[in-house]
Amino acid sequence: MKAYIILLFSITMLASGCRKDDIVVVDTEGIDYSDWSESTHGSSVSPDYSIVFNQNKVQRFDIVISSDNYTIMQNDLDENIGSSGGGPGGGFGVDATSSDYDPVWVPCSFNYEGIEWYNVGIRYKGNSSLTSAYQSGNNKLSLKLDFDQFEEAMPDYPNQRFYGFKQLNLNNNFDDASLMREKVGADLFREFGLASAQTSFCVVYVDFGDGPQYFGVYTIVEEVDDTVLESQFSDDSGNLYKPDGDAASFAQGTFDEGEMEVKTNEELANYADVQSLYDIINSSERTINPDTWKTSLESIFDVDTFIKWMAANTTMQNWDTYGIMTHNYYLYNNPSNHKLTWIPWDNNEALQEGKQGGALSLSLNEVNDNWPLLRYIKDIEEYDALYNLYLQQFIDEVFIPSKMVSTYENYYEMLHDYAYAEEEGYTFLRYASEFDEALYELQSHVQTRNNNVESYLSK
Incomplete structure (x- = not known):
């Protein structure tokens, strides 16, 4: 049997x-x-x-x-x-x-x-x-x-x-x-x-x-x-979290262990590291003694990595991301420096102007204290200068129009026949040539965003 x-x-x-x-x-x-x-x-x-x-x-x-x-x-x-x-x-x-x-x-x-x-x-x-x-x-x-x-x-x-x-x-x-x-x-x-x-x-x-x-x-x-x-990472033994829900904003009054999903070390997790980040980012020390606040923040959070992500993310544009949506990132407590490190996740809504109100602007002026990691870090003059530096570096070294156009064309050739073969009921394409139109949109987008960054930095 x-x-x-x-x-x-x-x-x-x-x-x-x-x-x-x-x-x-x-x-x-x-x-x-x-x-x-x-x-x-x-x-x-x-x-x-x-x-x-x-x-x-x-x-x-x-x-x-x-x-x-x-x-x-x-x-x-x-x-x-x-x-x-x-x-x-x-x-x-x-x-x-x-x-x-x-x-x-x-x-x-x-x-x-x-x-x-x-x-x-x-x-x-x-x-x-x-x-x-x-x-x-x-x-x-x-x-x-x-x-x-x-x-x-x-x-x-x-x-x-x-x-x-x-x-x-x-x-x-x-x-x-x-x-x-x-x-x-x-x-x-x-x-x-x-x-x-x-x-x-x-x-x-x-x-x-x-x-x-x-x-x-x-x-x-x-x-x-x-x-x-x-x-x-040089050491994969640290705590990994995937925040999802209001707590993922780190806004005042939102911390909830239940929304800090633990992906590693589940049996040992006590949430002390993410709790510390929440406490520090919302501390009154930020306005009373900014230097002390910065030191405390940098002791628990990899600020430099986060600012690099800010620069890349706002340049590429992404409406389904922190600053708009309370999900789509991980935090990893890197054992090599004992700092929570930002890991981006879920990019299918990136590289476009955005919807539901649009993607984040380069200035981030519209972001309020409901998103303290963005707002309070961008408000520090030293961090803002670093953000601008990384904006320029990203378009100079990574998001280069000629390189991206070539990348998009290469992927288009790889996917063309498979995209056109997608069947009704198993596709998000409304019509086959929409795949072709999307290529031109991506190619135009990279040039537009480079121009926008240059314009923003020249002000």
């Missing part, structure tokens, strides 16, 4: 809206593990960036999910973010923009270049992008992969990895007709000396019972608490 593991949903999952009779089935017998090798599946090898984040090709990933488990995924979405207003669901539940909702994990078979990875955990991911896409009937949803999420089902093959990576994100390029912004934004931050996830392009096919369905062009994004810390 074929064996399997049935995972019953916990009370926590039930509280999030999953139905009581939903189960996740994980195969434990009858799988041919002949594809397993230490170099491809093992945990003893270093992450192979040249394969997973190949910059010169569009990877193809084939995913197989049983029809029963796919139904569980869809029911979970329907009951948690379904809408009575014509979306795929009909129920009311928690808002997916809230960190209270974690989509259900199910196992899948993951296939790449003729090699299979077994019982890989897969779930949907995203906040407003997930809600918006699902409720509009768009099936091109972002995915998270965990290659040993169900390792208990494979006791003889523990700690499965994908060329050294435990987790990967497949981001759906929501609301981005160019399909490039997620990648380009992350690369620009990293080129400017900031910690930022590696990225590359892929196309995704999912078989959930009726054969492979083309899900379209995705961006592979490295998981911060998996390999970013290990590869971009």
